[in-house]
Amino acid sequence: MLGAEAIAQGAIDGGMSGIYAYPGTPSTEITEYVQHSKVAKELKIHSKWSANEKTAMEAALGMSYAGKRAMVCMKHVGLNVAADPFMNSVLTGVNSGLLITVADDPSMHSSQNEQDSRCYGRFAMIPILEPANQQEAYDMAYEGFALSEKLKIPILIRITTRLSHSRYGVEKKETLPQNPGSLPDDPMKQFVLLPVNARRKYKLLLESQNTFLAESESSKYNRYYEGKDKSLGIIACGIAYNYLMENYPDRKCSYPVIKIGQYPLPKKMIEKLKKDCKKILVMEEGYPVVEEMLRGFFDGGYEILGRMNGSLPRDGELNPTLVAKALGIETQTGFPIPEMLANRPPSLCTGCSHRDIYEALNEAMKEYGDKRVFSDIGCYTLGALPPFNSINSCVDMGASITMAKGAADAGLVPSVAVIGDSTFAHSGITGLLDAVNEKSPITVIISDNSTTAMTGGQDAAGEGKLEDICKGVGVEPEHVKILFPVPKNHDEMVKVLQEELAYNGVSVIIAQRECIQTLGKKKKQKEE
Amino acid sequence: MKKDIILAGVGGQGILSVAAVIGMAALEKNLHIKQAEVHGMSQRGGAVQSHLRISTNEIASDLIPFGEADMILSVEPMEALRYLPYLSKNGWVITNTTPFINISNYPDIEKLMKQYDSLPNKIKVNADEIAKQIGSPRSSNIVMVGAASAYLDIPYESLENGIRKIFARKGDKIIEKNLEALKAGKDAAMK
Numbered sequence: 032m033l034g035a036e037a038i039a040q041g042a043i044d045g046g047m048s049g050i051y052a053y054p055g056t057p058s059t060e061i062t063e064y065v066q067h068s069k070v071a072k073e074l075k076i077h078s079k080w081s082a083n084e085k086t087a088m089e090a091a092l093g094m095s096y097a098g099k100r101a102m103v104c105m106k107h108v109g110l111n112v113a114a115d116p117f118m119n120s121v122l123t124g125v126n127s128g129l130l131i132t133v134a135d136d137p138s139m140h141s142s143q144n145e146q147d148s149r150c151y152g153r154f155a156m157i158p159i160l161e162p163a164n165q166q167e168a169y170d171m172a173y174e175g176f177a178l179s180e181k182l183k184i185p186i187l188i189r190i191t192t193r194l195s196h197s198r199y200g201v202e203k204k205e206t207l208p209q210n211p212g213s214l215p216d217d218p219m220k221q222f223v224l225l226p227v228n229a230r231r232k233y234k235l236l237l238e239s240q241n242t243f244l245a246e247s248e249s250s251k252y253n254r255y256y257e258g259k260d261k262s263l264g265i266i267a268c269g270i271a272y273n274y275l276m277e278n279y280p281d282r283k284c285s286y287p288v289i290k291i292g293q294y295p296l297p298k299k300m301i302e303k304l305k306k307d308c309k310k311i312l313v314m315e316e317g318y319p320v321v322e323e324m325l326r327g328f329f330d331g332g333y334e335i336l337g338r339m340n341g342s343l344p345r346d347g348e349l350n351p352t353l354v355a356k357a358l359g360i361e362t363q364t365g366f367p368i369p370e371m372l373a374n375r376p377p378s379l380c381t382g383c384s385h386r387d388i389y390e391a392l393n394e395a396m397k398e399y400g401d402k403r404v405f406s407d408i409g410c411y412t413l414g415a416l417p418p419f420n421s422i423n424s425c426v427d428m429g430a431s432i433t434m435a436k437g438a439a440d441a442g443l444v445p446s447v448a449v450i451g452d453s454t455f456a457h458s459g460i461t462g463l464l465d466a467v468n469e470k471s472p473i474t475v476i477i478s479d480n481s482t483t484a485m486t487g488g489q490d491a492a493g494e495g496k497l498e499d500i501c502k503g504v505g506v507e508p509e510h511v512k513i514l515f516p517v518p519k520n521h522d523e524m525v526k527v528l529q530e531e532l533a534y535n536g537v538s539v540i541i542a543q544r545e546c547i548q549t550l551g552k553k554k555k556q557k558e559e
Numbered sequence: 560m561k562k563d564i565i566l567a568g569v570g571g572q573g574i575l576s577v578a579a580v581i582g583m584a585a586l587e588k589n590l591h592i593k594q595a596e597v598h599g600m601s602q603r604g605g606a607v608q609s610h611l612r613i614s615t616n617e618i619a620s621d622l623i624p625f626g627e628a629d630m631i632l633s634v635e636p637m638e639a640l641r642y643l644p645y646l647s648k649n650g651w652v653i654t655n656t657t658p659f660i661n662i663s664n665y666p667d668i669e670k671l672m673k674q675y676d677s678l679p680n681k682i683k684v685n686a687d688e689i690a691k692q693i694g695s696p697r698s699s700n701i702v703m704v705g706a707a708s709a710y711l712d713i714p715y716e717s718l719e720n721g722i723r724k725i726f727a728r729k730g731d732k733i734i735e736k737n738l739e740a741l742k743a744g745k746d747a748a749m750k
Binding site for chain 2: 270417
């Protein structure tokens with residue numbers, strides 16, 4: 032199964048009562064697997080999508096409060112959205128086991144940055160589990176709940192794209208029963224983070240660091256493998272261990288190796304490696320988190336190799352060839368790519384409603400000139416590329432509306448926001464309220480395809496409610512317009528857009544037509 | 560035995576089904592398989608690839624090292640060339656010759672096909688045409704599995720069983736058509 036699926040199966044078998052998430056590549060498949068699992072259905076495991084990562088994280092914490100095991104999943108940038116409950120849940124701690132699974136995307140296959148969630152784990156001072164393969168992904172999810180309960184703290188599971196989206200055989204364990212549910216002994220002391228309690232809880236978290244370290248020292252996921260050649264010692268974190276082993280066909284590395292799968296870093300093990308070996312090469316997917324810790328501020332006296340000295344690239348994913356080069360092992364090169372090869376970026380599907388919206392918007396914007404359209408995260412971001420070249424920003428979930436507002440405050444009138452229905456429900460509503468409260472001259476286009484399309488067509492939280500939401504937030508009813516984006520309605524759409532662009536206040540145009548991918552899927556399911 | 564295969568194509572062309580059929584066949588022979596896929600953004604008509612690794616031994620890396628792929632199996636002629644740095648000196652390129660043109664700067668198809676001249680081991684099959692001929696235009700990806708079948712070191716019957724399992728939910732008619740596509744691909748590659 033996929034690494035993502037292994038985590039889901041591990042959590043189901045490990046006695047999970049609920050999974051909470053907002054879809055985001057490469058984490059989506061974890062929750063989808065639970066949604067499609069017959070066993071999970073029979074066990075009544077909660078698996079519905081949340082409006083965003085913050086609501087998901089809080090709901091998972093609530094389930095833990097009520098004495099049941101919960102998991103929350105997201106992509107790396109989703110943890111930014113959930114950072115507030117994340118950072119504070121480490122102070123409350125858990126009642127029942129709580130696992131936070133975050134899928135990072137080094138090389139940015141489907142993301143706007145490649146931030147490393149292990150930084151968040153360190154920031155929050157909690158244990159992190161980082162599986163190297165699909166079996167460990169299963170095992171860590173399975174055992175993680177018990178670890179969380181033992182340490183009374185949420186546990187972060189960090190995976191990366193390659194593991195999440197790669198298949199390998201996984202051995203299952205027996206299904207554990209769910210916790211029956213029980214309230215915390217003293218909610219006042221544990222969950223009410225008034226300063227008086229928070230100070231005490233923070234001291235407790237600091238005191239727990241030694242316990243977390245002791246767990247890492249004895250963890251089966253951190254292993255020291257002896258090697259004859261002591262001219263180099265290697266620390267390989269998570270999936271990097273596979274790339275290292277790929278370079279040794281008999282799976283025996285000549286250098287001593289520490290395989291890291293649990294943080295905080297096992298101090299004694301690393302001290303031994305330093306004592307045994309002349310220098311250390313650190314292999315890790317993402318930021319040079321471990322390398323930087325080993326280097327310290329003064330970076331002297333002992334040679335550390337890794338992403339920071341150029342032994343490995345500073346950014347992007349690792350692979351077996353890069354690792355071979357760092358080890359000085361001879362690599363193969365294959366054949367060159369012919370010069371005539373053209374790039375093939377993703378594009379909006381034929382028949383997609385976003386196309387019709389951008390056609391109309393481009394025409395309506397002619398009289399104002401370009402560089403005025405703020406957009407957001409979703410399929411419609413592809414409107415930045417030819418032939419449309421319609422949008423001028425894509426930053427984070429919900430930023431289209433708020434950036435348009437700020438630009439309008441700076442005098443850019445009209446300024447326009449293009450946002451999808453799922454993104455609007457995720458993080459657009461509060462920004463719209465800001466704009467309404469100041470009567471900002473912005474035109475918001477909600478390109479509503481009734482799904483979370485980019486990640487494969489998951490339910491969108493605002494479906495069927497967008498018009499009411501906009502009016503409820505306070506957009507004047509006569510400036511909430513509904514359009515049906517098809518080519519034959521082009522002239523009408525341009526006219527409505529022109530009228531609303533000329534309006535000196537908040538307008539919302541909801542352009543509603545179902546995603547042709549989900550429409551096609553539904554049709555297929557009916558036929559079968 | 561070890562087969563490292565790069566599967567190439569354009570999002571929506573069905574390379575995950577190709578991987579599933581070969582993977583299922585490998586499992587039947589108790590081989591280890593590891594398969595890295597691309598999900599997300601590029602599935603919208605962009606370039607997609609999958610690293611499929613089959614071996615009698617346990618497999619370490621999810622990715623194939625550069626210069627060590629035994630085969631590039633592509634359902635589109637330009638996409639095969641994108642992954643040439645992965646191909647080993649003795650590796651095979653097996654490609655569909657029908658281009659999938661969804662970009663304005665797609666290279667001249669004749670010049671593109673000339674690029675194959677310099678490669679030592681290649682098989683070119685017009686899978687779209689063959690799939691049309693057998694009345695199953697959507698099976699061109701399985702035609703390509705057939706074209707590769709002689710080079711996979713997996714018995715042909717196992718590939719047939721793979722098709723039966725992967726398409727089981729879709730009914731006997733679809734299974735029959737895909738078995739026919741597999742055979743037609745195999746025959747075309749022999750020519």
